[in-house]
Amino acid sequence: MIKSIRKSSSCKEPALRKEKVRKRNRITAIYSKAKVCRPNEPTKCLMYEPGIINLFAKSRNYSELLWAWKGWRDAIGPKVRTDWERIIEIENIGARENNYTDEGAAWRTNYQVSNLRGKVEKLWAQLRPFYLQLHSYVRYKLKQEYGDHVNLTGPIPAHLLGEIWAMSWLNIYNITKPYPNVNAFQVDEGMKDMNYTTHDMFVLADNFYQSMGLPAMPDNFWKYSMFTRPKNRSVVCYASAWNMGHDKQGNEDVRVKMCAVVNANYLYTVHHEMGHCQYYLAYNEAQP
Known part of the structure; x- marks a missing residue:
């Protein structure tokens, strides 16, 4: 228990802590309202969820x-850069006040791991050969799709990987699948054929966890969670996912907040976030 508690790295000066909160709130507001509008159609705009997410999942127009x-980043980055740099300064001030070299x-x-940097570098050295093969394979497939836009000896353009963060490449599976003539089950089409709603995705996830002997989501989950964009x-x-503990009547209160639409990526995310809620329920039960 004692080993798991680390020193605080918060600033000792209340004014700096308040400044950090104000700047974080400003960044959050800018991020939540950001949108990109088509140059010749200024009324046709996309917000990140679900508009930009859906565009990257489905469009193959370079x-x-x-x-x-670029437009989404331009709508956010220049507006938050100064605030973000100041937040880093404040965090590093607090870290040094608490005898750390910086917030990092x-x-x-x-992690409570000695020589963490060295161990991570060693793991990356082991993983790197496989990653380079995967990267080269995906780049080759994208070259077939986009032609001269993709250089077979250079990096992959980040906007071609099916997601604005380029973290998950699931949405370009139809381009990269190794056996194009073999039909695989299409989750999006399957849910569409079954007339799935976002609520149905959460019910499916709840049933999945219950099938493993875990508890059903409490009533407050269904009452207070945000499943779609208001x-x-x-x-x-x-x-x-959020652990609210218990309400005034002693009922368990866990929730999720997201702007889901019916597709495979969100189905995965629904299961992921509900997994956090299952942990919260277990924590709450274990508390004295």
Whole structure:
């Protein structure tokens, strides 16, 4: 228990802590309201969820994807850069006040691993040969799709990987699958044929966890969670799970916040976030 508790890296000066909160709130507001509008159609705009996400999942138009990739970043980056740099300054001030070299050093203490950098570099050296093969294969497939836009000896353009972050490449599986003539089950089409709703995806995830002997999501989950983007206010759509403990009546209260639409990526995210909620329920039960 004692080993798991690390020193705080927060600033000792209250004014700096308040400044950091104000700047974070400003960044969050800018991020949540960001959108990209088509040059000749200023009323046709896309927000990140679900508009930009759907565009990257489905579009194979090189120019359109580049427009959205760059436009969304231009709508956020220049507006938040100064605030973000100041937040880093404040975090590093707090870290040094608490005897860390910087905030990164404070974060790394959470792992309780000596020579963390060296061990991560060793793991990367082991993984790198496989990653280079995977990268080359995907680049080759994208070259077949996009022609001269892809250089077989250079990096992959980030906006061609099916997601604005280029983290998950699932959405370009139809381009990269090794056996194009072999039909694989299409999750999106399957849910569409079954008239799935976003609520149905959460019910499916709940049934999945119950099938393993875990508890059903409590009533408060279904009552207070945000499953889709509200129409009457701006929100941060980044998917997250929340442990609210118990309500005044002693009922368990866990929730998710996301702007889901019916597709395979969100189906995975729904299961992922509900997994966090299962942990929260277990934590709450274990508390004295």
